[in-house]
Every structure is written in structure tokens, then in C-alpha cells.
Amino acid sequence: VGRTPSPQFKPTDDHPAQELTALRAAGGLRAAPGVIRSAVPSDAELMGALYAGAINARAAAYHQTPPSIAEFAAWVFDGVETYLAIVEEHDGCMVGWCAIRRFHERAAYAPTAELYAYVAPGGDAPRGFELISAAVSAARARGLRSLIAFATANEPLPMGLAACLGFARAGSLPATSRQPAIGIFQRLLAAEESPP
């Protein structure tokens, strides 16, 4: 979960502005002020720019240096590793993206996935709430048991988002000389299910 500093995103006209009917069917999707839709490969450039901003801000990204567009597209649109990738647009501008990817390659971790969310700053209210809510709903609909998210411990936005969105602090990775401490958050979806 990260926040990208001051990007200037241009609207593109090749985004199909379709909403995620699957997410709505799963329930829990709030009425978003923007449009939340499935990400498509042509989003990779803008998504990658948001992601690069987070990497440069050392905001708990998976990569240490910004990947190329092709590398990023291969990573985030990997059909095996990525369960879901969505973007949020406001007035045709992408303001954030969120993906749910496999947490760990080992089979016993299959019920657990990792949530990645990168949003641009802007407006009076922190962005990303609706985006992450939609992803969480989709994760539940998919039958995942828990979600893990990493966030730099000194950034109030991701921390606040995590707290608002029901993620509990699971622990942290200690800081090193080249990286800040990383908070580890978890939302145990199974615990939220209604008893039979």
C-alpha cells in the first residue's frame, strides 16, 4: 500500500469504462466517487508511473527500482500470480490501482493473498478507500481467507487506510540503512463471515 507523490496523469481514451459487475455481485462495493474498473494491459503505463512514484518514495513496493513498462505489465497482469487488478479513475484520470496477487509460491499459502494499492495524492480526502474496498470484496468473493498488505510504517495515508479498511497490524519488518521499517497488515476475511 503506497502513496505516489505528485504525478500528473493524463486521461486516456482507450480505457473501457466498464464497472466490475463481479465486484458488485459480490457485495460490499460502495458507490465510488470515481469509476472503478478492471485494469487492462493498456493501463500499464499509467499504473507503472504510479508504481514508480511509490518505489522512488520507498513506499513498500515489491520492486526496488521502477520496472520498465513491459516488466511491470508482465508482473501485474500475470494471470497465474495476479488474481485481480483494478484501477480507479476520476474524470477520466487514473488516480490509483490495486491488485491482489499470490502472497507466496508455496502451496499451503494459497488461501492468503497480498494486496497492493498505489494511489495518487489529491483532493481533501485520502484516496484509495473505495478502490481497496472493491478489491477486498473481490478477494472474499474469490474465496480467499486473508489478505496481507505491506506499508511503510511512517506514512500516515496507507496506515490510515489500513486501519479504516479493517486491516490489523500483524507486525513489521525492521528498518535497515537503506529502507524504512515496513508495517505488515492483515485482514482475516474468514473471521468476518457470518456464522451459519
Add this chain to the structure above:
Amino acid sequence: MIRLATPTDGAAIARIYNQNLTEAGFANCDLNPATAEARACQIATSVPRFPTFVHEQDGTIAGWSSIKKLSARPCYPDVGEIAVYVDRDHRAKLVGAALLVHVIDAARERGFQTLISIILSKNLASLRGAQATGFQLVATLREAAHLHGQWIDVLWLARDLTQPPDERSERIIRWVRHTIMDAHRPHPEAPHDQENARS
């Protein structure tokens, strides 16, 4: 003797790794057996920063250890993830403790600042071994793994290599080093053996 692994050790390493599967143990979250070929290839193509070591005793591989990138965040250059596995016939003989202390030293020599050991909560032997050598619990991922029909908490333990461990751990490490040099002589105060240490 603890030494760098060679590709010819691949079969022994895979055999020891796969004991967890056949025992339905809680050493790791793998449900697929390792192959000798894959392990040999891994060793052959490994770089010095991410080594595999074997503990050889009388011509037999009694256990192995490794340092790799942190699986959940491979981009963090100063953080390594360790694994320690001990052959079932050599457990409770300080092989795991020797490998663990050795791999901590090896990681420090390679410039790592933090070591992570990922341990399933039911793997008490590994948990005790890690804590005895200065690892501290930094995260608990509740029910993050489903293994043998059970939901298992996954524990992340970290060792700050830029700082000395607490006094008790330091004493244990000194004792293990001394014991290693003394040909693994049994000792009544031996810490619990590290049966296997990664998830």
C-alpha cells in the same frame, strides 16, 4: 564440518527437505517434493551472496542451510531469509544449532543487516532454536497457511545483524561455536536442536 554445498549435494538436500512432506510436518508450506535435479541446478547457478551450506558428518549430509532473498519482498537488498533443515536421523545432535549459528555468521559476512526466519507456529523446535540465537518475533500472520487440514499461524522472526544479540543468546551462540569446534560433543545444557526452520 559445515561447507558450501556443491551440485552433487542436490540429492541429499532434496531428500532432507522432502522428509517434512513424508512426515506431514510443519517445517514449511511446500506441498510438492523437491527434486535432486532442481536443487543441484539451484546450487550450480547460485551467487556467493546467497549460498547453500551442508553439514557433513562421516561422509553423510546431516543437514543444510541457505540464505536467500526474502521471499515476500525479494527487492530488499539488506534482508536475507534463512532456511535450516536437519536429516531426521541427525536431529537432537546439535546439527541444526551448528548450521543456524554458522548461517548467521555467513549472512553477517555477506553484508546482510537483517535476517528473517519464517516459522510455522507449530514448529516449536525451530521457534526455540531461532529465539535462542537472538531472533525476535516481528510479525504473526494469522492462519496464513493451510497445512495437513489445519490453519496455521506463520511467524516471522528477525535477527538484527548490526547489533549484538541479548546476553543469553550470545552465551548460547558462543557455546555452540565452541561445541562445533569441539566436534559436536554432546552437552547436558545443549539448546534444543533446530529441526527445520522455514516455512
